[in-house]
Amino acid sequence: MKSTIKDVAKKAGVSIATVSLVISDNDRISTETKKKVLKVIKSLNYYPSRSARDLVSKKTGNIGFILTDDHFLRTEPFYTRIFLGSEFEARDGNYYILLTTVRSNYSKNDPLPRFVLDRSVDGIIIAGKVPNTLIDRILEQKIPIVFVDYTTNANCCSQILIDNIHGGILATDHLIELEHKNIGFIGGDINHPSISDRLNGYKQALEKAELNQKRI
Amino acid sequence: MKSTIKDVAKKAGVSIATVSLVISDNDRISTETKKKVLKVIKSLNYYPSRSARDLVSKKTGNIGFILTDDHFLRTEPFYTRIFLGSEFEARDGNYYILLTTVRSNYSKNDPLPRFVLDRSVDGIIIAGKVPNTLIDRILEQKIPIVFVDYTTNANCCSQILIDNIHGGILATDHLIELEHKNIGFIGGDINHPSISDRLNGYKQALEKAELNQKRI
């Protein structure tokens, strides 16, 4: 049976309030009691119940992570890496990540991710391009969003972006320096800001070099 | 502000007990009240609080998912697919998946995944080969495990396996039928049951065909 804060309190001979304070590392607890309680906690292998804690603190301790299924299944595990990185950081902050994929052709009638419906997350990370309808509907729910590698005109949210324009310039410049004359551009979904930015950088570099440009 | 079961009860003119019964679709509620309550629920955009629910029901509504980081980051998104599939099914059952990766060289001193420490999951899925130390330590905590594409001698748990031996036979047979004479075998970690099984199938097929075998 999992031990509760009561068990700890009883065994340590203090009140549950004290135990709670020790757990939150409150400074108005004497070093002595703190030490004592801590020892009992360890001996009982006690961990606070997340649900009880969440219930009173009105937090969920979860962060939602949304990407489209095709992004996630890409052979190039770019988004998988971002997901993993998020998980690492979340762990540090004592958060869990709830991942869900949505169809890239998400439509108005598709249901919202469950964690937004039942408010199981304190905030949401959106990685890569997702349908705008979805974003709007989440925004309606007043859940904070952070974008990674995607930008939307809604200037609602923090965005973590790559300098794709500069990347495009650098890549193209490199080829120009090698004295290549016919430099093409292969991109994916041109509607994705990252791709169009790279194309942009590519064009800028070419213009600067006054070369012909060819687009594949 | 998120509405609670109390708000629903008040607006519907019933007790919270009744609302709770309606939510769990209990049959001893008259169709009439049920309809009424359901309408209020919708109008209030009410969703039960997960933490409150978990607290009393002593469930977490979460399933842990463990794999090693290198498995997850593989270019071939095999395990990513398994993860996604699990997520789909979990969704159906109103569960969330908590994913965590562990280092493939997990050692005794590394911490257990947080969700096992604080018991944030009702059960765990382990995909692919993970260190045995880890498995043992989870088992100690009496958390149910299901293995996917990995088997351990501990016959503690359900296991979902691929018939790799037969797969190895099929592949080798195919090449034999094409009259190839020098058939090699390229595998990954030979300690992974899946790989050694395939090698096994390969050998069996060769023996049956009385060919020389070569191993790369």
Added chain:
DNA sequence: TTGAAAGCGTTACCAA
């Protein structure tokens, strides 16, 4: 520095 007790939003039991 510590403790008592209210309250968080549910579920489940027992009455009505």
Added chain:
DNA sequence: TTGGTAACGCTTTCAA
């Protein structure tokens, strides 16, 4: 068929 209420495990005032 419905309602009252204890209980879940914790945090957080307010007192002591």
